[in-house]
Amino acid sequence: MLETVKAVFDTFGANVFVPVMIFFIALILKVKPQKAFLSALYAGVGLTGFTLLLNSYTPMVSKVIKKMVTNTGVHLPAFDIGWQGASLVAYSTQAGMIFLVVGLVLQTVLFLIKWTDVFQPSDLWNNYSYMVWGSMCFYVTKNMWLSLGLMVLLNMYSLLLADSIAQRWSKYYNYPRTTIIALHNLEPVIFGIIMDPIWNLLKINKIKLSPKTLQKKLGFLGEPISLGLFLGLFLGILGNTQRLGQLSAWGEIAKIGIATSAIMSIFPKVAGIFAQAFAPLSQAASKSIRKSTKAKDASGDQEEKPRLWFLGVNDAVGFGEPATLITGMLLIPIMVLLAILLPGNKVLPVIDLLAIPYWIEGLIALSNGNMVKTMINSVIWFSLGLYMCTATASLFTHIATQGAGVAIPTAALLVTSFNILGKPFFGLIFFAFLTQNVFLILLTVVLYFVLWALFQKNKEKFRTYLDNAAAKNATSA
Amino acid sequence: MHLNLLAVCGSGTVTSSMIAGEIKEELEKDGYDVSATETRPTEVQQLAQGGNFDLIVYTSPLPEGDYPIPVLNGTGLLTGMGEDEFWDELKATVAKIKK
Numbered sequence: 001m002l003e004t005v006k007a008v009f010d011t012f013g014a015n016v017f018v019p020v021m022i023f024f025i026a027l028i029l030k031v032k033p034q035k036a037f038l039s040a041l042y043a044g045v046g047l048t049g050f051t052l053l054l055n056s057y058t059p060m061v062s063k064v065i066k067k068m069v070t071n072t073g074v075h076l077p078a079f080d081i082g083w084q085g086a087s088l089v090a091y092s093t094q095a096g097m098i099f100l101v102v103g104l105v106l107q108t109v110l111f112l113i114k115w116t117d118v119f120q121p122s123d124l125w126n127n128y129s130y131m132v133w134g135s136m137c138f139y140v141t142k143n144m145w146l147s148l149g150l151m152v153l154l155n156m157y158s159l160l161l162a163d164s165i166a167q168r169w170s171k172y173y174n175y176p177r178t179t180i181i182a183l184h185n186l187e188p189v190i191f192g193i194i195m196d197p198i199w200n201l202l203k204i205n206k207i208k209l210s211p212k213t214l215q216k217k218l219g220f221l222g223e224p225i226s227l228g229l230f231l232g233l234f235l236g237i238l239g240n241t242q243r244l245g246q247l248s249a250w251g252e253i254a255k256i257g258i259a260t261s262a263i264m265s266i267f268p269k270v271a272g273i274f275a276q277a278f279a280p281l282s283q284a285a286s287k288s289i290r291k292s293t294k295a296k297d298a299s300g301d302q303e304e305k306p307r308l309w310f311l312g313v314n315d316a317v318g319f320g321e322p323a324t325l326i327t328g329m330l331l332i333p334i335m336v337l338l339a340i341l342l343p344g345n346k347v348l349p350v351i352d353l354l355a356i357p358y359w360i361e362g363l364i365a366l367s368n369g370n371m372v373k374t375m376i377n378s379v380i381w382f383s384l385g386l387y388m389c390t391a392t393a394s395l396f397t398h399i400a401t402q403g404a405g406v407a408i409p410t411a412a413l414l415v416t417s418f419n420i421l422g423k424p425f426f427g428l429i430f431f432a433f434l435t436q437n438v439f440l441i442l443l444t445v446v447l448y449f450v451l452w453a454l455f456q457k458n459k460e461k462f463r464t465y466l467d468n469a470a471a472k473n474a475t476s477a
Numbered sequence: 478m479h480l481n482l483l484a485v486c487g488s489g490t491v492t493s494s495m496i497a498g499e500i501k502e503e504l505e506k507d508g509y510d511v512s513a514t515e516t517r518p519t520e521v522q523q524l525a526q527g528g529n530f531d532l533i534v535y536t537s538p539l540p541e542g543d544y545p546i547p548v549l550n551g552t553g554l555l556t557g558m559g560e561d562e563f564w565d566e567l568k569a570t571v572a573k574i575k576k
Binding site: 084122125175176177178212215223224268269271272273275276278279282283286287290311313314315316317318319320321322325354355357358 | 485486487488489490491492493494495498499515517518519520535536537538539540541552555556557558
């Protein structure tokens with residue numbers, strides 16, 4: 001069966017195959033044919049737009065990066081193409097396509113059998129995170145079952161994380177019975193939960209920092225246009241340090257500045273077109289689950305306690321919260337500096353710098369908006385993330401060039417996504433699967449079941465513990 | 478009647494496109510022709526003051542500031558909590574917009 005899928009896939013390519021898949025999934029979810037057709041077309045258009053955009057930008061930036069690497073001591077050949085790029089790569093691979101269906105079924109079933117309290121299909125879009133890891137696993141091992149197993153396990157880990165912080169997140173961001181669910185934005189929570197008591201010993205919970213006063217001064221950092229220009233100019237200067245006296249050098253510096261600014265502002269628009277393909281699917285899924293629970297509540301089954309559950313939503317709903325946004329912006333220059341200073345790091349964070357507020361939502365909620373604590377957690381964990389990006393960059397570059405057809409001049413440049421691949425814990429699980437060592441793989445599976453069982457037994461206690469821990473922080477308001 | 482909607486989410490990408498699509502569809506039933514622009518919280522004020530838009534619907538908290546046009550919280554469309562109220566509010570707001 002897999003061979004036939006592969007043959008069809010190779011003939012038509014992702015830009016045709018993905019829309020067809022989306023069309024049929026939409027029909028199964030009872031979306032009207034006309035709407036299903038349009039959303040399918042959006043997927044094809046988004047994928048094509050992405051390839052066009054990246055194929056004109058990468059030759060430019062790779063030239064500059066190559067010079068930067070040879071002329072200066074700054075050895076950062078892995079360019080961060082952002083989560084938008086990673087999502088489009090993920091959806092263009094075979095493993096990704098298969099998981100589009102498997103993930104939807106898995107998440108629905110796990111919710112219905114009460115394995116988890118979180119309903120995930122309402123944030124279908126973010127499934128690409130599992131697909132990235134799964135596609136890389138398939139690229140190396142050529143074993144689809146193993147890759148599927150990895151994606152399923154990662155999905156279950158992220159559901160467990162969402163389960164544990166759902167109550168905290170929904171309280172802090174004030175969206176009742178709602179939680180974030182994306183793997184890449186939940187992962188830092190692991191570190192946050194473990195380190196919290198230690199930071200409190202150091203009295204970091206008592207430090208107040210007010211986001212509002214900083215917001216006005218730092219606003220320009222969060223704008224794709226200005227941040228893109230600065231990073232581009234910076235890159236251009238690093239690439240031309242030895243000929244700054246020549247006019248042509250400044251020509252290149254200015255050009256790469258504008259080009260980077262352009263890619264940072266146009267990329268989200270393309271991703272937006274692509275995302276519209278998933279809107280009817282997510283809506284259909286979340287409407288059906290809301291209807292079915294409403295019906296249950298209305299039927300007045302008094303004997304059964306109403307089930308406490310959380311609806312998975314896109315992280316966008318927390319992005320603009322002041323402490324989240326400002327901490328994220330403060331981390332932008334810090335992470336660029338660390339990328340240059342950390343020995344052995346090969347990643348130049350660029351496009352995903354703007355996405356940092358998403359990744360810290362869990363940490364902000366855990367610390368009740370304590371910006372200093374969140375910043376310390378982030379600096380450590382995201383530095384480890386840079387190393388995970390470094391370790392996976394060549395693999396990701398392969399699936400980007402082969403799966404998504406991005407033309408990358410070989411050897412000159414690697415690509416990565418700081419957001420999606422900079423996940424130390426999930427990265428380790430990925431590497432365990434890559435070894436194909438039965439013992440190591442079993443270890444990651446057993447660890448999941450142990451943690452899951454512990455959580456199920458102490459669910460209430462653990463959620464209360466997190467709420468109490470959050471309350472120990474001095475609030476900035 | 479033609480309406481210019483400013484849809485806001487974290488990156489002006491995924492969620493804003495989704496809610497814009499939903500709002501377009503719903504208002505079309507009432508005879509409105511809606512065109513939407515997706516944007517980020519930090520860009521809203523500037524765009525709104527530019528004068529080309531009729532209303533703002535957001536799913537990510539907006540910075541404090543002066544917004545010369547109606548601002549509606551659209552998170553109900555994602556969470557299902559207060560969704561019906563959102564539609565009522567939207568239709569009442571839209572009915573008041575005169576061109």
